[in-house]
Amino acid sequence: MMRTFLMLLLSLPIYLFAQCEPGDYASFARQGYLQNDFAAWDAAIQEIMKLPEGPEQNYLLARTSFGALGTGFATESEDKMEAYLNLMETALKALLREQPKHAGGNGLYAGMLGMKIALSPVKGMLLGGKSERYARKGIQYGATDPIAQYQAGSRFHYTPEMWGGDGKKAVMHLEKALAAFSAEEKTCDWFYLQTYALLGQAQAAIGELEAARNTYLQALTEEPNFGYVKYLLLPELEKRGK
Template identity: 45%
Template structure:
């Protein structure tokens, strides 16, 4: 019996790995780059994504990957790479707008792009703050079941100061909606793991420490090597 917890953990890890065998090589590489905060890994992912056919689906995916890479750039305080990611997101979305201006994910990602511009230079908040909120809200209005749109609105509500319309409790609702609309293999996607991490932070900010702990444990169940959650976010709940 003393080995039962270990066996269960190993079984859970094996199940996750088996499920992820069905994901694309590019998505697996993006997941690894996200989990390890590997800028070189993200650069390789973006380079491979650029080589894909230049169609609307790949343009949208390029913008999504740019968002993930930008997060690593910010965590690493690499402003040059952050600028590259922002340029990539802008270029990809500009191309995508030519075919569909009402796509929920595209509107959400454009909101996230504007939010990153503000994060890079806070003075731009006066210029892009309300515009970012507008596009995040539009994304969900076009399709409330789109996980990217829901994440981006939740992110906008989380990072926007409450005096300017931010709302951590409402952010929790939208991030939970993003989690709920993902498919069974969502744990294989870096974006789903990122959503769980932000959901836990929003729950904590809203005063729901128990809920945040459960969310972080769920993230670690999907990915035991999720260092940001295991070593930073989860321990912070006890401080």
Template identity: 30%
Template sequence: MKTNSRIFALLMMITLMAMGFPQDLKRLSYQAYLTQDKNSWKQNVALATQAHQTQPNERTSFDLALMEYGLLNATMVDQDERLFDSYVDGLEKRLKALSSSKTYGADAKALLSSLYGYKIAYSPMKGMFLGPKSSGLLEEAFAQAPNSPIVLKMMAGNKYFTPETWGGDKDEALALFQKSNQAFEKSGNEQDWMYLDNMAWMGMIYQEKGNEAKAKEVWTQAVKLEPNFHWVAKGLLADLN
């Protein structure tokens, strides 16, 4: 019975891959982001793992890495360090392997840089040695792919969360979030959860700078684009109103 189930799962994965399963993964990650449901993220990671096992190549490995990154990003909402620890080592290993890829190397380095930032957030003492690693990876990623929406997004996050004494700059972060979304738009990838996430952070920067009108404009645009974006619709924008 178990053998039959495995055969059925394998055939299903092959069929899904033939039908453009990477796009299905992107849609699933988009929905998981909207709900901030960690169980959905875990299920999506399992699907991406099966896809990679069915067709082990750089593309499926990168798709899996993106899904794992989305899950770890979701742990930051409620500081679920136990769940973070369950997946971080596997993602770190995967991103290191992908960092030498001609196709995915720059994005992998940028994601690895952000992953180190998450590690520092959970364990600030690690900043002493992971901070320089993170910065170095971002510099390499930007040199390789200065127009990548993922690279630009990770640079924006780094500038936002890094203290000013260590090179952080909210104005630069805002500009980079905007450039990231412009790059997403140019590539036709507005249906990416990172695109919405950029808009949320752009609004927060405007709010922190005292420009609530601009924050409201950006968040209203985000909700118009995606009415189910509850973090903004029922959280950030509702609190502003």
């Protein structure tokens, strides 16, 4: 099913909303996310590398690498995943050395550790607790930070219940994340769309099928070309409801 979905995505025309500035890293990242396009992700990273070195550049590198990692998982591209994971880790370590209380940075570090566990589940025993601590620090340092809230929700969603997973808490944090994005971020930020996608999955996982459906429909209102929702998540949900 994933292979068919990817072929469908690649056949779709690429439309970026007018609010996305052509050639800007955000527009490249959004294209990379919507099309599972490594070239677009790499273009976004190259644009970020042109920015002045420092915490903001490192944060954007980590944030964008996290999105590119998602494309790596979707396409099962191990070499790409390793490269993006290394870039993300390097950027986050530099960021947190300078700004240890950076809410989004701590949240992303939790997400990075989660990616490592996803790549090698045996690392869960070693890294799971560490990921939890960083997720909690992200919320502690910035309760209104959308990335910190997203990563907390993601951890509760993907962690088995026996290890502290909690579907209702996942939904709560993801709803807070969605509400915390700024008006500017909502116009072009791939992470805003991803938050819709994961919120819908978290709602469906605890049996809130109608809420999940509404979440997916709202996501398609925000971005009609959101193929992940339109061609995979929403059809799967509708099958469950029959």
